[in-house]
Amino acid sequence: MKYDFDEIVPREGTDSMKLKYVKDICGRDDVLPMWVADMNFRTPPFVVKAIEKRANQGVLGYTCTHDRYYDSICRWSKEHYGMEITNENVNYIPGVVAGILLAVQVFTEKNDKILIQQPVYHPFRIVPEATGRKVVMSPLRRVGSSFEMDFEQLRKDIEGCKMMILCNPHNPAGICWSKEDLQTVAQICAEEGVLVISDEIHCDMVLHGRKHIPFATVSEDARMNSITLQAPSKVFNMPGVVAAQAIVFNPDIREKYFGYIWGTDQDAGNVFAYDCVAACYSEEGDEWRREMLAYVEENIDLLCARLAEECPQITPIKPEASFLVFLDCRKLMEEKGMKEQSELVRFFADKAHLAFNSGDMFGSLGKGYMRMNIACPRSVVNEAINLMVEAVKQ
Incomplete structure (x- = not known):
């Protein structure tokens, strides 16, 4: 490999969130922090170079989008997903979660119902609730240790909703939804007049030869009734730069959404944002991404193989996308006589000295799971793995 992913990159003294707040989530700081969804790899050198080049100009003034920014997004979208977009379809947003918030503010009113499919990324619930909307928690269906869409339940729950927030690929289970699944979602939402906000931040993290399917590409209903939110921040390990993009094909939705973003001054990225995006969505960026994915795939294979052999009480859902692994610990809870999720969290913190995300933060169906x-x-x-195995043996 051209890049060294075995390097231990110290996070002490960098104001790292995963270190600063680890005691808040598990009650102690003498743990291995593997919770916050940023990488413990060095940020790619071409991102750092783009920042240095801009900083060395000596002026950190107001900075606007440029052709390299738009061209890189459009080219990347076509080459990787077969989704053809133009500059007018794209708008900068200050993060995917912020993009969800902006969509909620534009297209819904207080007390409107917004549907999410739990277990799912917790800001899907937090953002609507914080703005006075009502969240409808439509459950996925458990299949073994993983999940699938329950369309019969979805059809019941979607009634009266104004918006659905879709996680594609899914976080925390790492599922790449099939074209057929997405087409069914698009049809149901179109019939009910429900706008789909598709969070696709993990789209560049598909694993083991799979291919990401953008929601907007599966049907005309999907294309004309959705807002797609993407960002290079996860896959290129630069969440601190805060750079994401919204993609909208329907001109009426685009006018309302982009107009609100412009009117509330949310379209102005920081001075480094546009250059970093262009650097990521390049040939050099794709080379780094491929090497990183190959390394992460080996990490996942290692985790699955060792736990199956040495600690079968913990069953990972092998992710189809993302570097996050949802660990099914229900057998462990049964064996150890644990009744509450808090006991599972304490087991990992106090016995294994590991800081993972508690599964129930993603919804009630996350009970019995931890995210790594x-x-x-x-x-x-x-x-x-050694810490988990030893803790279970004790």
Whole structure:
């Protein structure tokens, strides 16, 4: 490999969130932090170079979008997903979660119902609730240790809703939804007049030869009744830069949404944002991405193989996308006599000295699960597995 993903990158002294707040989530700080969804790899050199080049100009003034920014997004979308977009379809947003908030503010009113499919990324619930909307928690269906869409339940729950927030690919289970699944969602939402906000931040993290299917490409209903939110921040490990994009094909939705973004001054990225996006969506960026994915795939294979052999009480859902792994710990809870999720969290913190995300933060169906960040050097993955195995044996 051209890049060294085995390197241990110290996070102490960098104001790292995963270190600063680890005690808040598990009650102690003498743990291996594998919770926050950023990588423990060094940010790619072409991103750092883009920042240095801009900073060396000596002026950190107001900075606007440029052709390289739009061209890189349009080219990347066509080459990787077969989704053809033009500059007018794209708008900068200050993060995917912010993009969800802006959509909620534009297209819904207080007390309107917004549907999410739990277990799912927790801001899907937090953002609507914080703005006075009512969240409808439509459950996915458990299949073994993983999940699938329950369309019969979805048809019941979607009635009266104004918006659905879709996670594609899914976080935390790492599912790449099939074209047929997405087509059914599009049909149901179109029939009910429900706007779909498709969070596709993990679209560039598809694994083991799979291909991401953008929601907007599966049907005309999907194309004309959706807002797609993407960002290079996860896959290129630069969430601190805050750079994301919204893609909208329907001109009426685009006029309302982009107009609100412009009118509330949310379209102005920081001075480094546009250059970093253009650097990521390049040939050099794709080379780094491919090497990183190959490394993460080996980490996932290692985790699954070792736990199956040494600790079958914990069953990972092998992700089809993302560097996050949802660990099914229901057998472990049964064996250890745990009744509450809090006991599972305490087990990992106090016995295994590991900081993972508690599964119930993603919804009630997350009880019995923990989420683990696998984007780290292999030595750290092995250390974490050793800690889990030893804790279970004790």
